[in-house]
Amino acid sequence: MALRLNDTAPDFTADSTEGEISFHDWIGDGYAILFSHPKDFTPVCTTELGMMAGMAEEFSKRNAKIIGVSVDPVEDHHKWKSDIATFTGNEVSYPMIGDPEMKVAKLYDMLPASEERTDGRTPADNATVRTVFIIGPDKKVKLSMTYPMTTGRNFDEILRALDSIQLTAKHKVATPAGWSQGGDVIITGGVSDDEARDKFGDFDQKLPYIRTTKQPS
Template sequence: MALRINDTAPDFTAETTEGQISFHDWIGDGYAILFSHPKDFTPVCTTELGAMAGMAGEFAKRNAKIIGISVDPVENHNKWKDDIEAVTGNKVGYPMIGDTDLAVAKLYDMLPASEAGTSEGRTPADNATVRTVFIIGPDKKVKLSLTYPMTTGRNFDEILRALDSIQLTAQHQVATPANWKHGEDVIITPAVSDEDATSRFGAFDKILPYLRKTKQPG
């Protein structure tokens, strides 16, 4: 069954480049960014893992850990790190999960549960659907999932932007409009009355009866 927003992210134990982890314990009391790729030593994914390595500090500021996964073995991940650093200038310091039995990919519905075999002999095309980014909250619930085709490099600035929105709206009764960036005006949710909105946020702009904007709280 497909994972949906607010479903509990499946827990698992796996080997990574940083040793064995139990996923929920590894997440702890913060957020996690789990992002998958179809195959090690592939061009688009090489740029993506390097991009995430370069942004690790920004995610850390938001109490969010990064973890990568492919169905290749951990030994391959460790070898791949050198190429990633050579191409992007960024050293991979986050763990990368080895999923040679396809268990985690199936658990997260990135491959069919009926898929047979192991990672041995599989091509990137065989694993084309292992291209999803998940944001998982401290409550271990899925907050976001985005799946990209193999030929389209992911925009991790968007993942960071979405994380800012998720964290802000978890603390305040607001939503963020299209193309919102941190620091811009936000939308007051319909559950908040005008009177309560004034008490909570001060002045606000009532554009439509159901669309009210105010300064970003906090």
């Protein structure tokens, strides 16, 4: 069965460009962004890994660690890092997991569990290994998004979603479509009007079931 939101993210131990990773221990008390790739030395993924390298500081500000995983071995990842830096101008400083036996890919239901062949596989064989997971300090899956092979991922959206996840975990609010930091938020239905005034001050009653207020600090 595919991982669902609020499922516990499977723990694992694997080799990476930063040495052996015990995933839950590595996450610690913060958030983790796990993003997967079908093959090293592929063009779209090269741009993605470079973009995430350039955004690493923004994720760090939010107490979120970045970790990549590809079905190729760690030795290839080290060689790939040079290409990524050359093409994007960003040095990859976060760990990249080697998953040549596809253990992590299968554990996270990114490939069919019955898939046994590991050698001679092309990116097309690994097409479903194109997923992003946001995992919380409680080790629960907070978000997952799977992209097609030819569509580069929008990591600004992942950052925006992380902002929303962290905000709504702290306050009894939800974020509307297109929300970004500093925008108005929606007061959740379980909060009475009196409690809303106590928590947030003034709010706008847009519809009987929609109350908006300024983003809590």
